[in-house]
Amino acid sequence: MKNRITSLFGIKYPIISGGMVWCSGWQLAAAVSNAGGLGLIGAGSMTADILREHIQKCKAATDKPFGVNVPLMYHHSEAMMEVIIAEKVPVVFTSAGSPKTWTRKLQENGSKVAHVVASTKFAIKCEEAGVDAIVAEGFEAGGHNGREETTTMVLIPQVRKAISTPLIAAGGIATGEGMLAAIALGAEGIQMGTRFALSQESSASEEFKNLCINLQEGDTILSLKKVSPTRLIKNEFYKEVEEAENKGASADDIRTILGHGRSKKGIFEGDLVNGELEIGQISSIIKDIPTVKAIMEQIVEEYNARLKWIQGD
């Protein structure tokens, strides 16, 4: 598989593991990069010092390109960027903010920059900001999502038409068949979160992983819409939010219920009742917790088999 995404990042397969709070430390990122994809360290749940440690450990664990994801909504994103610039991280994926803020500075420092969006309008802004690649993410995805609730199937062909920058599809992709579908729609690579969150190398708790591989269709929902739309498992915490919203709770009321450290509690510490449990809709087809190497091999095999099937071989 050779295309603009593989040559941009210097990788074998156009498969990227998205930054994921409490899941994607250096172990996951290095494993994905070593298996021929592009592994991202998720800085969202780290302090600048912890991020530095993860970057250095990732450098020691792989000689392949890797990256860091920085959600720009956090107050300490500037401190993160200082670490990234000092460490000369080869690839940076920014999300949840403006692509204009950091793109040029990072590129001048030698990094390739991609930005994550949930709409065609923002994809055009990314192109104007001069990013090297755009991730268009449908709201099937785990984690924070677009308010407009556009699906990957609807989003990718429209973004493809609107921009000429290399395009990566995210949201609802966990198999080789899904990857082929995304490429058929006009993407040149895929970013997966949920599939890699449920791998051996993910730092999520065993409790969280085990719950996720037993989910059925309909067990996740876009919640916290008044604060920051996030796809969650329908646990007790979600029900509390929903009840409050039904009674007319304001954004501030919801912020009070949310408090601090809910996603750490749920994903990392395994509190399945009170934690904020972020995972994608596609979790309902995932029934195992393999190594990253096994996931990558299976995706490539499925991709090739389905391609042959389509061609009638």
Ligand SMILES: Cc1cc2nc3c(=O)[nH]c(=O)nc-3n(C[C@H](O)[C@H](O)[C@H](O)COP(=O)(O)O)c2cc1C
């Ligand atoms: C547990 C979890 C945490 C996430 N945290 C982040 C994050 O910190 N920054 C970000 O840009 N995206 C985050 N995401 C989104 C992923 O990077 C990825 O784009 C998304 O999961 C793709 O959709 P999928 O879950 O259907 O594969 C998160 C996703 C999950 C499942």
